[in-house]
Amino acid sequence: MDVTKNRIEDRNIPEIVKAAIEKHGNGRDALIPVLSEINAALGYIPAQAIAEVRRQVHDPSRQVYVNESQLYSMVSFYQMLSTKPRGRHVVKFCESAPCHVVGGRQVWQALEDELKLKNGETSADGKWSLVTTSCLGICSVGPVILIDEDVYGNVTPKEVSEILAKYD
């Protein structure tokens, strides 16, 4: 965890927020893309980033009103945004029915055992986070797991350790 923490403190959050706003706009309708951008840059959306977004977006003269509680409410609503630090690699497992009926349950078991993590947890060394996700839209090759941006289809429980070994 400390690894991640240090990293966040080293980052220039105002600059990251500014860049995200420059890319997506400073209107209320740009908030989700802006927050997604910040989430991608920092791995999650810390309270400082929420405060910074409010500072840079809230502007009564343009009739754009945002506040921290609403921003937090949004961040915690959307699955792709995280309010907590995540590991260097995020393992997303599709738990929807199409993957489930073709062996997903056993793959999930293997992931839990291999990573020694439960859903939503991050490993102590800050390497892995394990989360379930709803359907990713690649159902014809289920069971599917997504590690960072890499998709693995037709996964069997045996392959799990092999796949995880590719990441450091």
Add this chain to the structure above:
Amino acid sequence: MKTVRSLILVSEDEASNRLGARTLFQNLQDALQEFDLQEEVMLSTITDIGRSDALPLVIVYPEAVVYGPVRPEDAHYLIEEHLYKGRVAEDLLAPIRQLSGRIAWLRARKGTLPAEKRVVLRRAGRIDPESIDDYIINDGYLALGKALTKMTPAEVIAEIDKSGLQGRGGAGFPVGRKWSFVAGASGSPKYVVCNADESEPGTFKDRLIMEGDPFALVEAITLAGYAVGANTGYIYIRGEYALAYQRLENAIEQATAYGMLGENIFDSGFSFHIHMHAGAGAYVCGEETALLESLEGKRGEPRSRPPYPVTHGLWGKPTLVNNVETLANTLAIICNGAQWYRSLGTLSSPGTKVYTIMGQVNAPGVIEVPMGITLREVISIYARGMKPGSTFKLAQTGGSSGSIIPASLQDTPMDFESFRKAGVSLGSGALLICDETTCIVDLAKVLLQFFRFESCGKCTPCRVGTQRAYEILKRITEGQATLDDLDEFPRLAGQMEQTSNCGLGQSAAVPLRDILKYFRAEVEAHIRLGVCPAGVCPMTVERESAQTKTPVLAPA
């Protein structure tokens, strides 16, 4: 899917298998190779064909000739006569009188071949999705050109209305009517929003359209804008679809560079702009009012209706919200006319439908076929039968918000009206085909797990109802439930159907009803006998998973 000249179906059920259907299948395959026919003839299996004294059966399309009983050693002769020489092997014909009603029905499909009819997917995979030139060569911008130069907006809407096109997002609302509502609504500006938040489990048809034919979507949104009197369009695409996002962004850029978007398109005086907007992972944002909330930069909580988006949509202005597949259909209608469109599909549900097929079948994937084909045809013909050793038990249609369909309903034509009559939902076109290794309780548990996680949490019946239903299902899988628990299902389902704020809570009730309606014996076996007939459920208390852990606020 490749086009073949003939299709052979071999019956595959308990009785047929005992009479050598498996060997027969193998022998037929060998014979096809021997005559070098494997490229032109497709071999598949058909299950649950009803009682017959002529098993195993072999049905050959397009002639719909039914042979039976066919012994394994007849395989070579049958292929040689019917497929190689092209004459019916009279001596193997099944006596008509001995065929069940289902087989007689299959025979009525004479002349049909497993051919897809691609309308919305006709360009996907065949053109360069990143080149507008390639798109234009392949009939791109014909529809918009025709509409802008030769038709008034009212004529466009009239044509769509005449075509009988229904929304492909799941509810099947008549598209022409929706367009005319928005066109007739007072208030400006108006907006067109393309619902590309395709999150229904097992559905990826919109992704294929967006990745394979992005310009078509851009053109269709522009067309819709012209028809309803909007100058701004939004594509709300789910955050997970990175490639589709890139391709659409590129398509908007190129279309703008070519003057197909922007000011004064085709010198018609009509201007239109499209903005991309990615979601951030919320199934409920596929609900149109939740999508609008999300687009406005809020939590994706569905609004109360009335008023509806056609009059009070984005920023409170009249807004047309249509699904990707729906919009993609409109181009072909404008190009070829409503009359042509009505020639596809059924009387009440014209056109084609894109289905995504998954589960225990030999060929999972995507097909686009006319409305009104049956589930049996999908499995036997397009999905090339159940996987070896699998028997069709149930299908889950339309993703989580659809229905669970038992084998007994597999001959219901898949169109909006027939499904409505049968009390099932066609939904988004996802077809999850399950065999006897799927436990109905386990499946329902997975569905309710999905709903309780994806519920926005605003209204009581959905937020708490999904959780309570999930807990009961979990207890059943752990052997901890009583028969009284089953009485809770209709009660919870009724409450969710009647009083939920949006379709999500209403859909979540469907599995609760379906499992008791079609599979009560299997559910009761868990409770009465303490066994899971499919051998899936643990039937003992599972270790506490992190998902059921309750959140704890910061302590004082």
Add this chain to the structure above:
Amino acid sequence: MVNITINGNAIQVPSGTTVLRAAEQAGITIPTLCDHPDLHPFGGCRLCVVEVQGARLPMASCTLPVNEGMVVTTESPALTKSRRTILELLMSNYYDSGYKDGQKETTQFMRWVKHYGISVKKAQAPAPRYPVNSDPNPVIWVDMNKCILCTRCVRACAEIQGRFVWSQGGRGFNTRIVAGAETTMLEARCETCGACVAFCPTGALDNRLSMGAGKPSTVVTTTCAYCGVGCQIDLNVKDNHIIRVTSNPDASVNGMAMCVKGRYGYDYVHHPERLSKPQVRRYLLKGEPKPKASAGANPGENSDPLWDWVETDWDTALRITAEKIAQARDQHGADSVGVLTSAKCTNEVNYLMNKFTRQVVGTNNIDHCARL
């Protein structure tokens, strides 16, 4: 105007009215929880569903605008069953840890629970989900185990107070009411006005200062003594003591709103050092000269008994004051007098002070304690 029929009664209401408000006007009560007339409709609890002729499903009356010719039924066996189920679902997620709360009366939620004959013991959750007393706020008690997610606190804070402390965190079954970015209320810019407490229908938010105080024996509607706005407030009195201050929904000036002083700053009333009668220095009462300060005493300190404060009546106190002001004006000129008036006075009183100072005393030396 729009004509509608509710339970057989023909009613005329302005267009844009919701069915719920129209029913209220006709004296028909529809059970509600998330609705409050001072807040925007939410449509979350689904207790207020009614049957509308021609509609496929029951509809939430709090968000449903009236339509010409609409025919509404607010009570039926099916609706009763539906409402009971909604309450049971809410109860299944409600946990009362058994402490003595700070409520003035039975909460709105509990009233409906009892009305529909639901047993709290049987229906409530088997265990709490959240820690009780989870926020260190000095005046607001938080127990999210009693929360039914009606979001009245969220809306009251945003729409009335404009502070945006509360919001909904998470989604689905994990939705919970959070302060700011899931911090404490004070860190989330809470001004402790207590509006959220006033609007909470369950006691999830409660008045910390009144925990266990019980029900009032009398409720006195009065005007808040703190400032010139003149908010109407209800003092809950028991054994001649104020045990809490509650909003008076009919208050014409402030409605449900109050500030931290009006709602929580009432302890001065019972303070032993509070002045309850006018006091003057003994030397003034006796008409003697001001005593000299004794040697070595701090400023303002004097051991001379003539320097003591003595209780007197209003007439005497006012007479002395008037004499002293007149004396100062006559001897040293009007500008030797200055008046500092108070934000606790009403506008009318401040106007009179202004007139008194300028016209009676004849000086412009007047100011006000709220000038910053």
